[in-house]
Every structure is written in C-alpha cells, then in structure tokens.
Amino acid sequence: xxxxxxxxxxxxxxxxxxxxxxxxxxxxxxxxxxxxxxxxxxxxxxxxxxxxxxxxxxxxxxxxxxxxxxxxxxxxxxxxxxxxxxxxxxxxxxxxxxxxxxxxxxxxxxxxxxxxxxxxxxxxxxxxxxxxxxxxxxxxxxxxxxxxxxxxxxxxxxxxxxxxxxxxxxxxxxxxxxxxxxxxxxxxxxxxxxxxxxxxxxxxxxxxxxxxxxxxxxxxxxxxxxxxxxxxxxxxxxxxxxxxxxxxxxxxxxxxxxxxxxxxxxxxxxxxxxxxxxxxxxxxxxxxxxxxxxxxxxxxxxxxxxxxxxxxx
Amino acid sequence: xxxxxxxxxxxxxxxxxxxxxxxxxxxxxxxxxxxxxxxxxxxxxxxxxxxxxxxxxxxxxxxxxxxxxxxxxxxxxxxxxxxxxxxxxxxxxxxxxxxxxxxxxxxxxxxxxxxxxxxxxxxxxxxxxxxxxxxxxxxxxxxxxxxxxxxxxxxxxxxxxxxxxxxxxxxxxxxxxxxxxxxxxxxxxxxxxxxxxxxxxxxxxxxxxxxxxxxxxxxxxxxxxxxxxxxxxxxxxxxxxxxxxxxxxxxxxxxxxxxxxxxxxxxxxxxxxxxxxxxxxxxxxxxxxxxxxxxxxxxxxxxxxxxxxxxxxxxxxxxxxxxxxxxxxxxxxxxxxxxxxx
Numbered sequence: 001x002x003x004x005x006x007x008x009x010x011x012x013x014x015x016x017x018x019x020x021x022x023x024x025x026x027x028x029x030x031x032x033x034x035x036x037x038x039x040x041x042x043x044x045x046x047x048x049x050x051x052x053x054x055x056x057x058x059x060x061x062x063x064x065x066x067x068x069x070x071x072x073x074x075x076x077x078x079x080x081x082x083x084x085x086x087x088x089x090x091x092x093x094x095x096x097x098x099x100x101x102x103x104x105x106x107x108x109x110x111x112x113x114x115x116x117x118x119x120x121x122x123x124x125x126x127x128x129x130x131x132x133x134x135x136x137x138x139x140x141x142x143x144x145x146x147x148x149x150x151x152x153x154x155x156x157x158x159x160x161x162x163x164x165x166x167x168x169x170x171x172x173x174x175x176x177x178x179x180x181x182x183x184x185x186x187x188x189x190x191x192x193x194x195x196x197x198x199x200x201x202x203x204x205x206x207x208x209x210x211x212x213x214x215x216x217x218x219x220x221x222x223x224x225x226x227x228x229x230x231x232x233x234x235x236x237x238x239x240x241x242x243x244x245x246x247x248x249x250x251x252x253x254x255x256x257x258x259x260x261x262x263x264x265x266x267x268x269x270x271x272x273x274x275x276x277x278x279x280x281x282x283x284x285x286x287x288x289x290x291x292x293x294x295x296x297x298x299x300x301x302x303x304x305x306x307x308x309x310x311x312x313x
Numbered sequence: 314x315x316x317x318x319x320x321x322x323x324x325x326x327x328x329x330x331x332x333x334x335x336x337x338x339x340x341x342x343x344x345x346x347x348x349x350x351x352x353x354x355x356x357x358x359x360x361x362x363x364x365x366x367x368x369x370x371x372x373x374x375x376x377x378x379x380x381x382x383x384x385x386x387x388x389x390x391x392x393x394x395x396x397x398x399x400x401x402x403x404x405x406x407x408x409x410x411x412x413x414x415x416x417x418x419x420x421x422x423x424x425x426x427x428x429x430x431x432x433x434x435x436x437x438x439x440x441x442x443x444x445x446x447x448x449x450x451x452x453x454x455x456x457x458x459x460x461x462x463x464x465x466x467x468x469x470x471x472x473x474x475x476x477x478x479x480x481x482x483x484x485x486x487x488x489x490x491x492x493x494x495x496x497x498x499x500x501x502x503x504x505x506x507x508x509x510x511x512x513x514x515x516x517x518x519x520x521x522x523x524x525x526x527x528x529x530x531x532x533x534x535x536x537x538x539x540x541x542x543x544x545x546x547x548x549x550x551x552x553x554x555x556x557x558x559x560x561x562x563x564x565x566x567x568x569x570x571x572x573x574x575x576x577x578x579x580x581x582x583x584x585x586x587x588x589x590x591x592x593x594x595x596x597x598x599x600x601x602x603x604x605x606x607x608x609x610x611x612x613x614x615x616x617x618x619x620x621x622x623x624x625x626x627x628x629x630x631x632x633x634x635x636x637x638x639x640x641x642x643x644x645x646x647x648x649x650x651x652x653x654x655x
Contacts, residue, residue: 011495012499015495015496015499018496019496019500023508026508026512143639143642143643143646144639146642147584147635147638147639147642147643148635148638148639149588149591149592149634149635149638150592151588151591151592151595151608151611151631151634152631152632152634152635155611155615155627155628155631156628156631156632158619158627159621159624159627159628163619163620163621163624164621164624170619247501248501250501250503250504251501251502251503251504252503254503254504254507254596255503255592255595255596258595258596259595259615266503269504269507270507270596273507273508273511274511274597281508284504285500285504285508288500288501288504289499289500292499292500292501293499296499
C-alpha cells in the first residue's frame, strides 16, 4: 500500500515536471512573446516599435534570457514558494491563484454538498427497484440531465430563474450565497446523473447477489436488508466515482465561471491563457494536474481501503 | 444518385437487411459522409459545382436512417436517439437546398419568433444583428456536426492504433504509450483544450488536433484492455501460426472482434466532442465567425440578449445542442442494452 502511494506520487512529480517544461517551451516561442506585447502595449504600439525598443521591452519583462535560465529561476522560486508575477494583473501569482482557488473551492463545496446526497438517494431508489417504473423514471431523468451540456443548463436556468422570474441574479458578480446559486445548480444538475447511474448499477448488481436473497429468505425485514446488507456493499463503487468527479469539476467550472462571470480558477486560467500570461497559466495548470492526480490516488487508495476483497500486492 | 434511390422503393425488408451488413453500412456512411466533409471543409475549391456536391448524400442519409431504425428495432431508445441525430444530420445535409435566408445577412433586427416583418415570416426570429435564427441554427448544425464527427473519427483512428500496439505488442511499446497516455489523462479535459488551442490558434482543424490529444489516450486505454483480453484467444494463435503479420492480425483479427464496446463508446464520445466544440467556440477558442455555429450564437447572445424578451437567442442554440447530445446518448444507451441482451 505504502509502495503504491509512493509510486503514484513519484509518477505525479514526473508528470508535473514534463508538463511545466512543455508549457515553458511553448510560451517561450517568439509568437507568444509578441502576443504578450500586443496585449500589454496594444497592437498599434507594437507595430511601430523598433527592434531595439522591442528588445528593451523584453529585457524589462525578463523575457530575453535563454529558456533554461528562466526555467531554472522559476523552479528555484517555486522551491521557495514564489510562483512569479502575473504580466496581466501585475500581482503575485501565488496570491492570485490562492484567491481564485478559494472562490472555486466554495463553488465545489456546495456542488458536492448537494450532488452527493441527491445522486446517492436517487441511485439507490432506482437500483432497489430495477426495471420498475421508479427505476425507469429516475434513469430517464439522469440520462436527460447528463445529456444537456453545462452551457445549455446554464442558459436554461438563467433564462427561467433569473430573466423570467427574476428570483436570482444572472451574473455572479458579487458576494453572498445568492450569487452562486445558479452556477452551483448548473454543475449539480449536469453531474448528479452520472453518479446516480453508477450508484444504480452498483445497487442493482448487489440486489441480485446470493447473500441478499438469503437475507430476504431468512425473513429479515426488507428495510433492514437494504440498510445493512445492500448499501454497505453497494456504496463502494460510487465512492470512487464521486472522488473522480473532482477532476471533472475542474473542466466544468471553466465554462460555468466564464458564463456567469464568476472570478474563480477556470476564468483565471482562460484569461491568462488568452493573454499569454505564462506564470499564471503555469501555476494554474500545475494546480489542476495536482488536484486531478491526487483525486485519482485518493480514489484508488480509498477503494482498496473500503473493499477488503481487493488488496494491491 | 439514381442508382441509390431506385432500390429504396422496392420491398424494403431484404434490402435493409442487406444494407445492415457491415459492408453495405460502411458504403452508405461513406456516401453520406464524404460529400458533407468535402462541402464544409473544401467548399471554395469546387466553384460552381459546390451546390451539387451534397446531392448524393441526401438519399444516403435517409437510407442509412431506415437501415439503422430497422436494425435497432428491438430497442425503442436507440431508435429515438437515432431519430434525433438523423434529424439534425438531414438538416445539415439539405441546408443548401432548403428555402432559407442567408445566415450571415442582416435583414431585420430583434424580430421575436413566430412573427412577421416586412412580409417575411420568421419562425425563430432574428438575432441582435438581424440575421435569421432558423437559417443560422441549421447552417450552424452543419459545422458542429461535421467538425464534431471528424474530430471523433480522427481521435478514434489514433487511439485505436495506439491501443492495439500497446495491447497486442506489449513490452516497451506498452510502457511508452501508457506513460504518455497517463500524462495526458492527468489533465482536466477543458484545460488541455485551452492550452492546445491557445498554442495552435483557433480553427476547425486545430480542434481536431486538440480533441485527438484529449480523447485518444482514453480510447487507447479501452482498446488496450480489450486487446489484452482477446489476444489470448485461439483464433489469434491460429493466425500467428499461419504466419500473418502483426499489423494484419491487429486490424483484421483483433479489431472486428472488439467492435461492440467501441461502438457504444464512440456514440458517447461523439456527444462529448460536440459539447466540447460548442463550448470552445463559446469561450472564443473554436470555430471563427462570421459563419454561424451554435457556440458562436451563444457567445454573441450571452452579452446582449440577457432580457426575458430576447432570451430565445440563447435558448434556441442551447436546446439544439442538447437535443443532438441527447440523441447520441440515447443511441449509446440503446446499443449497450442490446449488446447486454445478446
């Protein structure tokens, strides 16, 4: 077990090293330096700039040094907790990223707090009545909600709840829970169907097993069979799925945050990528990869921990 | 064209059964697909002939739908899904022949749906710049479908080849391919899209590349697992004993025997890719204006149409893309159910 964790952590470090190096090489290309200049000084100003002035501008930004030098400096800074400075916002990247991650974290907390109970309850209700009306209705709803992409869910919710009824603000520009209701609802509606279907499949499989039949035939009350025997065995698989949703959520928040103009992680990354803001993209990507790999690790380890039949040798 | 349409009028049962064979089915798909791709991607090279390019695709698409509906008749879910998908597909193919207004020409701004202005009846109204929404939705569907399916197919070709190599050849091939797949899989998908498209620049062909990078590793994993399972079967040993080459065994012996799960996955992935293209265009990284597509319609309306009265500008593309994805997902569900029953 410890060996497995160490192996995965080593793999993660290797992946992050490769990723950061590739990003550095990409953003070091003359094309991106030019894009950065255009974004910062304006296209007209760059067009009239002489070669010498351009070189001077590059030097003032610290961009004219060879790539290995820059990369080395960046890694050195990283080791000391310095993520570099943002070209676009002229702020410390660590501070920027931290603020964005907290905002996205609030979003993610509410998404999980709502999504997990809804998905598990509907999944179990469908699974214990496999093939009946209850199951078919829930399965249909979960397929329907999963089929509507986030962008469409966001639009439909905004149009009806914000524009039509006027209950909620259409844009998440502001503090307070009321501003994050629509983004959270969007993410929950899109996500719960998948987890519910996984739960349903797992519960349905356990329901057909020998020991459940034995328990029912022994005369144990139905409710007790479900609570003690079915759920305990059936909720292992959904656990891994739920942890892996964290990875998915990092993709999902980009479009939701941009649509609702919520200043979180996804919007920060997109803005920085479009601007050519290397250090922000670098830090945000590494944070995303870190969360993604860590969630995979947690789901693997948690699965072995919960299911005594599976042990990694 | 006449050759294709004429037999459709004959008693349909034996014909559909014959078309449902892999060879007939593939022929129909090619007959429908090649003109559509040629029309969308290489329109400028055809000159005056561009308007005839799509003609053979119309009967092919209708016949394909009839064949699919007949083959899947046991599963109503799959037929409903196929109906939704083919509805959009036929609209995409027939777009140049439908009596539509020019999708890029402003005629009358802010006309609400189902109303008349200047003697023209607008079914879906017009957008903020006065362009006809109905025509934009249908022309947009053409671009979304063509790029979505092309990207998925390319990702599948690459992913399947890598998966077969990793699974069948094994050894250090497997190590190398699996390591790169793991690197790519540890990115959240949307972030990978943003990074790649930001580097390559926004365009249809670059979307194909980005989708290949993000989907091929997952496809490779599925194929690798299936190949590992199948490669110990007797017919593979028989082929090896006959002295068939590794490439031949992979493509002719292995691949057809793992097609079941792959077709289901492909249907789901078509949905993901379509969503991805719409979303990327919305984020400003996908297909470029002025030609319409659903993501662009959402992008343009999301800043200007945030009023109840004009919300149809957002709702129409949103519902269009949802219905197409629903079609793909229902198709995948029905196919999975049927494969489990066998």
